[in-house]
Amino acid sequence: MLIEAFVFIFGICFGSFLNVCIYRFPRNLSIVKPSSFCPKCNNPIRWYDNIPLLSFIILKRRCRNCKESISFHYFLVELITGLVFLVSYIKLGFSFVSAQYIVLFSLCILVSFIDIEWRAIPGWICILGIILGLLAGTIETFFLFNKSCLSVTSVTEFPIVKSFLGVFLCIGFSYFFKLLGDFGLWIYLSFRKKESIEGEKESLGLGDVDFLGMVGAFLGWKLGFLTFFLAPLVSLVYCIYIVVFKKSHLIAYLPFLSVATFIAVFWGDKIIKLILPF
Ligand SMILES: [Zn+2]
Structure with missing residues (x-):
């Protein structure tokens, strides 16, 4: 105690x-x-x-x-x-793993509360997070080599490979969805003959894309993707509340991505096994 x-x-x-x-x-x-x-x-x-x-x-x-x-x-x-x-x-x-999670969660808290106040974050924070995640993956790989207990079966399970792959796949994936969402929004706006929704022309912000890159660097692409899909579920009740009662569409999304990250860290593997049991 x-x-x-x-x-x-x-x-x-x-x-x-x-x-x-x-x-x-x-x-x-x-x-x-x-x-x-x-x-x-x-x-x-x-x-x-x-x-x-x-x-x-x-x-x-x-x-x-x-x-x-x-x-x-x-x-x-x-x-x-x-x-x-x-x-x-x-x-x-x-442990080294718990230290990594504490760094990741601290960054989540930092960007979430900045996002709540400003609805944007300084771009360098998630870039720093990506670098720290890659660094953690590199150090972990050295630990593995030093212990010479290489139980990893495939190349993609090496922490360093997992980190780099996590960054590239998570950024690519979320950026693709951002473009898709922006395109949808653009069609909607031209249809309604509007310039923007309350000054907003983007679906996902670049801050959200970088954030997912950071999650990928720390947790790998699988948990990064899971975070991406969990966040809308986590934010659902709040989104309905904002749209119905506040008549607004502007939502600081990083707090929900952060909660999704927390869930992915501690229950992600179980959730993935449940969805993809093979
Ligand atoms: Zn005072």
Whole structure:
């Protein structure tokens, strides 16, 4: 229990750092300087007001200086990051694989919350994710060679091959669907004699395509494809809610792709066996 608690606390502290990144990356601010400040009054936040989860509750979601309310996102990011660290540890212990999943999930949380606020993400984040995924595949291949327990039967099961193949197939596949969707949307818009839907002319954004490349780099193409197909199911209820009640069509899709990634990591192999039992 002590280790679990430590992992969770480490997770929420890392979530606090992710909050800084979520606020500063899209605004092109440094993540090192200055130290934490209130986005409303710009006053620095003291360390005792910056304790993950607790400060939010103690301050009753208000800044001590200006009394303006603090977004619930801050609390949510810390809590989710803590839980993701905890679940990864419980399922896989301290291992290279669990470290990889923690990196992937952290990137998911980062891009999801940026997407919720801006409906776009800085392009370099998923590119960095792709590079990290390829790096992980390379390191894992070295582990295999060092242990000289090559139980892999085919070339495509080498982690490095799996990673590279994952990136190319997932990007190619989702880009193909993006073009298909854009074409459909274009026909719809010309039919309705409209320029765009609420300023949007794309079906999937390039951010979503890069995101799937990142998932492919970490998990391989099979789980990447599964993530692609799971996301619409995950988002279904929300999409209906937005279209019917909010009369809108604009949806930040990365949070749903992220939830789909989480499902693919822990239950993906079982789901694939269920769909394709041969
Ligand atoms: Zn303030």
